[in-house]
Every structure is written in C-alpha cells, then in structure tokens.
Amino acid sequence: MSTRYAPQACVPCRTLKRKCTKELPACSLCRQLRKECGYPSPLRIRSARPEEVTVLSDRVKLLEQRLNGDGREGIGLDHASQPLAQGASLALEVTSTHRLEFPAAFFLELENYRPMPPDHLNPEMFVPLDVFHFLESKDSMQALLGKYLTGTQTWLPMLWKRRTAEKVTSFDENMESGLVLLLLCMKLVTETPSTQDHAASTALYRTAKGLCFRLENSCAMSLQLLQSVVLIAVYELGHGIFPGAQLTITHAARLGIIMGLHDRKHAPQLFKDPDTYNMREEERRTWWAIVILERYMNIGTYGQPLATPEPLQGTLLPSSEDAWNNQGGRLGSNVPLFTSTINLNTEIGAYASTCQAAHILGLVIRHRDEQNSVVADTHYRITEAQRLHSTLVLLSLHLSGQSTIDVHNVSSVFTAMGLCYAARVTLYNMYACNEHYSATEARIAEETEMQQASIEGLKEVTQCVYQLAQNIFDVAAMDDQLISRSLLLTHSLYFAASELGWFIREMNFIEDVQFLKVVVKLLKLMSKTWRVAEYYLKILEEDGSLASLTT
Structure with a gap:
C-alpha cells in the first residue's frame, strides 16, 4: 500500500523548524524520537489577505533582484540562493564571507594600534527576510520606536532619542546592521511573549539571538550592538531565562570593556572619541546600564565575581533627564560619582540616582561575598557595614523625596528605590542574626549595635516597599503601563514578602x-508582563511565606 503524505509539516516539526517527512499518520522524525505527531487541521488554514500577498510578492521581487547579481554585496547576500523551504532561518545562519577584519594589534601589540572611527566595525547588510517579518514596514518601525521610548527607555534610558529616530526615519535595506539588530531587540523587550510559549523558545527571541551571534561572528563591534546585547539581557532577566541572563550580562560587560567604556582615561580605546557630547553621554549611559543589570543579577546569588569593575574616582554620573532629552535646548552637566563635598544645588537626574543605588548595591554585594572569601578584621567589617547602612538610609530618604518631585520620571526613581531597598535587605540579613558567628572568635560590642540596626532596618524596609507598592498602584491608575516598567523592583518585592512572612510567623x-497582600498583589500583576515574578511567587509559596494569606 502506498504511503500517504500530509500537505503540511507536522506541528512538532514546524515548532522546532525541522524538515518534516510528512508521512501519515506520523512522520519518520516523530516516530524515531517517539514523540506524538500531529498535523494542523485544513479547516484552520485561512486564505492569505491581499496585503499579505502584496508584501510577499515584494519580498520575492527583492530576492530575485539580489539573485540576479545587481553588483551589491552584503552579509546576507550569499544566503539568498539557498531555498527558504529548507526551514533554516537566515538570521541564525553564520556566513563566512564578508567578514570584517578586526585589528589584531589591539590584542597582540597595543602600542602599534590606533583607535578606529566608531562605525568602522559596523558593516552594511541586506536585512534578512526573516527579520523583515518582525520589522515589517517603516511605519511599524516608527511605532515600535515610540512604544520603546515610552516603555523601557523610561527606566533604562541609554538610547539617544534624536539620533535613533533619525536612523529609523532613514531606514533602507542597506542600513547599518547594528540598527537592524537594535530594532529587533527593542521589539523583543516591548512585547510580552505568549503564555503558551516558553520565553526562550519564541521566534522573535531566537531570531534576535541568532542575528546577534551572526554579526559578532562577522567581527561587528559597535555601540548599537552593545545596546542590543543589553536589551537581550533585559528580556532574559525579565522572563527568568537562566543561566542565559547571567551569561548575556557578562558578555555585555566584556564587550564594553573591549571598547574601553569602563575607563576612558587609562583603558585602551577601540574607537576614537565621540564627535559630540550626546554621543559620549550615550556611551556612558549604556555602560551604566550594564553595571545596573549585573549588580541586580547578583543580588540573589553569591560568590561570583562581578564582570564589571568598580567605578573609578573620576567616574561621572549620567546627566539629568531634561538635559538628555534636550528640553530647553541645553546640554547637560555630569556630576561625579565620588565627591569630597556635597552641593545641594546640583541637579541629579533619576537615572543618575539609579546608578548611585546600583553602585552602593555593588559595594554591599562585595561586602557580603568577602565575608566567606577572606579573613577580615571583625572591627573593620562591622565599621564598613555601619557605613553602608548609613549611606543606604540617606539614599532612601533622598529617593523618597525625589519620587514626589520628579513625577515625569517615576519609573526610573522607583527603580532606584527598588535597588536601594534590595541592598538594605541584603546587608541586614547578614547581621540580623549573630548566632552563626564562630564561638572561638572574639566578639565586640559593635556587633550587637549592627544587629539591632539590621532588625529595625528590615522592619523599616518592608514598610518602605509596601508604601512603594501603594505608590505604584496610585500612579498606575493614571499610567497603566507603569507596572510593566518596574522590572528591577521584583527582587525588593520578593525580599519584602519574605521578611513579612517571617514577621507574621x-x-x-x-x-x-495587609502589607504582604499588597506586595504579593503587585508581584502577581507584574508576572503578566515579566515571568520572573512568577518564579519569585513560587519560591515564596514553597518556603511558606504566603501561608498567612490562605488561612
């Protein structure tokens, strides 16, 4: 009896992008893997809409033009001759042609190296057809940019709006590859994946990761590539894709260090200095974004060295939001992270406050990890802990006041508050219980003082997080997107819920x-946008912190 074949690939093969043999009732691949095989119902296959036919026709014409050899070359051109029916995603293929030459002297003999123009390692390319599926039309790209600027940009403002908008406006198929990837990653962090798919298996995520790998394999290196990696890390962190998030953040740190963004004065510089203040400010903001994300990533784990070095004495904070957005047509000023005196008239923006909070969080993480890695003088450690405690209390007071004044940048202010509260709980958990200290070591009176400050601090922080959650609900009544812009609050919410559960017991x-109910309610709402909140809730349920809510 002859074998019958289905008109389309089976569902498992379509999902995994395998070449299906289409036998009925089950294809050979599914039989070999002992997986359940199923084919889509013909009744669910709809006719293509006229506009879809037009778009497909235009893309076919574009592909034919490239195949006819119009004299142009691009990274993706050599793949155009491969049949699309093979199921291979163009963005996931790695081309060996048109590979850029990275200056070997930068690593082999730095004395002979001269910095390059910033766009020297940013090749032009034909936009892969599978990327077109996500970017669609220029109007869609403009809408995507607008959505991004009112979303992620409000709490992680690293992009120079005007420059990015100009590049999107002048979009064409031969545009610089860095912007293609950046647009794809902007779409990645502005859209919530379907609840039916794992966040790591969506087509958009795999395409973005694949295109990023492909460009890096071609020796591409640019600020936009680095920003794209940062956004991929945001997506992975927000949806609990581990260890991918940790690896991607570390990768972004290494790219930034190669470019010399961590130390403009002493580290080797891959590229020439930017031509304008705003371009330099964009670099500074991008590097700080990496620092913020890596410190946040290391709150819940310990013993892992940070990939980003501690800021140097001359490190500058980002400018204020008004200056960065060129409101009033003025250039911004940058306040040093470390100062010997405090000027109360100095304008510090919300993002700069987030950077300050991330820096102090990094100091707390280092203090925590050194506890088990070195034998330190007890008096010195307690003194350092008290100094960190005092600094965090002052920062908490400053941020509480800033949240009522800077109403236009509440997403960034709330993010800074979340990092500050997470740093305080991390510090207080080290000293709230002194029973774990060795009985053979000498004890000092300052230990008891720090223990008391930690217990009181935990109580204060839980109340602060509760009040922060209430403020978010109040502002969200007028801005329904605020909760989706609060990713870096999740750990402080988890900490507060865990401590409240302990207080209740x-x-x-x-x-x-009542405090616990409000905090958990916010976590549940955040889980609709960021799946990592679901993991926090699951941990809280498993350790019994939410038991009081079910009785």
Whole structure:
C-alpha cells in the first residue's frame, strides 16, 4: 500500500523548524524520537489577505533582484540562493564571507594600534527576510520606536532619542546592521511573549539571538550592538531565562570593556572619541546600564565575581533627564560619582540616582561575598557595614523625596528605590542574626549595635516597599503601563514578602498581613508582563511565606 503524505509539516516539526517527512499518520522524525505527531487541521488554514500577498510578492521581487547579481554585496547576500523551504532561518545562519577584519594589534601589540572611527566595525547588510517579518514596514518601525521610548527607555534610558529616530526615519535595506539588530531587540523587550510559549523558545527571541551571534561572528563591534546585547539581557532577566541572563550580562560587560567604556582615561580605546557630547553621554549611559543589570543579577546569588569593575574616582554620573532629552535646548552637566563635598544645588537626574543605588548595591554585594572569601578584621567589617547602612538610609530618604518631585520620571526613581531597598535587605540579613558567628572568635560590642540596626532596618524596609507598592498602584491608575516598567523592583518585592512572612510567623501582626497582600498583589500583576515574578511567587509559596494569606 502506498504511503500517504500530509500537505503540511507536522506541528512538532514546524515548532522546532525541522524538515518534516510528512508521512501519515506520523512522520519518520516523530516516530524515531517517539514523540506524538500531529498535523494542523485544513479547516484552520485561512486564505492569505491581499496585503499579505502584496508584501510577499515584494519580498520575492527583492530576492530575485539580489539573485540576479545587481553588483551589491552584503552579509546576507550569499544566503539568498539557498531555498527558504529548507526551514533554516537566515538570521541564525553564520556566513563566512564578508567578514570584517578586526585589528589584531589591539590584542597582540597595543602600542602599534590606533583607535578606529566608531562605525568602522559596523558593516552594511541586506536585512534578512526573516527579520523583515518582525520589522515589517517603516511605519511599524516608527511605532515600535515610540512604544520603546515610552516603555523601557523610561527606566533604562541609554538610547539617544534624536539620533535613533533619525536612523529609523532613514531606514533602507542597506542600513547599518547594528540598527537592524537594535530594532529587533527593542521589539523583543516591548512585547510580552505568549503564555503558551516558553520565553526562550519564541521566534522573535531566537531570531534576535541568532542575528546577534551572526554579526559578532562577522567581527561587528559597535555601540548599537552593545545596546542590543543589553536589551537581550533585559528580556532574559525579565522572563527568568537562566543561566542565559547571567551569561548575556557578562558578555555585555566584556564587550564594553573591549571598547574601553569602563575607563576612558587609562583603558585602551577601540574607537576614537565621540564627535559630540550626546554621543559620549550615550556611551556612558549604556555602560551604566550594564553595571545596573549585573549588580541586580547578583543580588540573589553569591560568590561570583562581578564582570564589571568598580567605578573609578573620576567616574561621572549620567546627566539629568531634561538635559538628555534636550528640553530647553541645553546640554547637560555630569556630576561625579565620588565627591569630597556635597552641593545641594546640583541637579541629579533619576537615572543618575539609579546608578548611585546600583553602585552602593555593588559595594554591599562585595561586602557580603568577602565575608566567606577572606579573613577580615571583625572591627573593620562591622565599621564598613555601619557605613553602608548609613549611606543606604540617606539614599532612601533622598529617593523618597525625589519620587514626589520628579513625577515625569517615576519609573526610573522607583527603580532606584527598588535597588536601594534590595541592598538594605541584603546587608541586614547578614547581621540580623549573630548566632552563626564562630564561638572561638572574639566578639565586640559593635556587633550587637549592627544587629539591632539590621532588625529595625528590615522592619523599616518592608514598610518602605509596601508604601512603594501603594505608590505604584496610585500612579498606575493614571499610567497603566507603569507596572510593566518596574522590572528591577521584583527582587525588593520578593525580599519584602519574605521578611513579612517571617514577621507574621514570629509576631502575627495584622498590619503585616495587609502589607504582604499588597506586595504579593503587585508581584502577581507584574508576572503578566515579566515571568520572573512568577518564579519569585513560587519560591515564596514553597518556603511558606504566603501561608498567612490562605488561612
């Protein structure tokens, strides 16, 4: 009896992009893998809309032009002759042609190296056809940029709006490859993946990761490539893709260090200095974004050295939001991270406050990790802990006041508050219980003082996080996108819920139960946008922190 074949590939093969043999009732691949095989129902196959036919026709014409050899070359051109029916994604293929020459002297003999123009390692390319599927038309790209600027840009403002908007406006098929990838990654962090798909298996995520790998394999290196890696890390961190998030953040740090963004004065510079202040400010903001994300990534784990070095004495903070957005047509000024005196008239923006909070969080992480890695003088460690405690308390007060004044940048201010509160809980958890100290070591009175400050601090922070959650709900009543822009608050919310659960078990205060309900409610709402919140809730349920909510 002759074998019958289905008109389309089976669902498992379509999902995994395998070449299906289409036998009925089950294809050979599924039989070999002992997987359930199924084919889509013909009743669900709809006719293509006229506009879809037009778009497809235009793309076929474009492909034919490239095949006819119009004299142009691009990174993706050599793949155009390969049949698309093979199921291979163009963005995931790695081409060996048109590979850029990275200056070997930069690593082999730095004395002979001269910095290049910033766009020297940013090749032009034909936009792969599978990327067109996501970027669609120029109007769609403009809408994507607008959505990004009112979303991720509000709490991680690293892109220079005007320059990015100009590049999107002048989009063409031969545009610089860095912008193609950046647009793809902007779409990645502005869209919420379907609940039916794992965040790491979506076509958009795989295409963005594949195109990024492909460009790096071609020796591409640019600020836009680095920003794209940062956005991929945001997506992975926000949806709990581990260890991918950790690896991507570390990768971004290494790229930034190669470019010399961590130390403009002493580190080797891959590229020449930027031509304008705003271009330099964009580099500074991008590097700080990496620092922020890596510090945040290391709150819940310990013993892993940070990939980003501690800021140097001359490190500058980003300018204020008004100056960065050129409101009033003025250039911004940059406040040093370290100062010997405090000027109360100095304008510090919300993003700069986030950078300050991330820096102090990094100091707390280092203090925590050194506890088990070196034998330090007890008096010195307690003194350092007290100094960190005082600094964090002052920063908390400053941010609380800033949240009521800077109403136009609340996403960034709330992010800074979340990092500050997470740093405080991390520090206080080290000293709130002193029973784990060695009985053979000498004890000092300052340990008890720090223990008392930690216990009181934990109580204060949980109340602060509760109030922050209430403020978010109040602002969200007028801005329904605010909760989706609060990714870096998730760990402080988790910390607060965990501590409140402990307080309830120890003292059973009704007030703490109400606080816990509000914090958990916000985590549940955030889980609709960022799946990592689901993981936090699961941990809280498993350790019994939410038991009071079910009784």
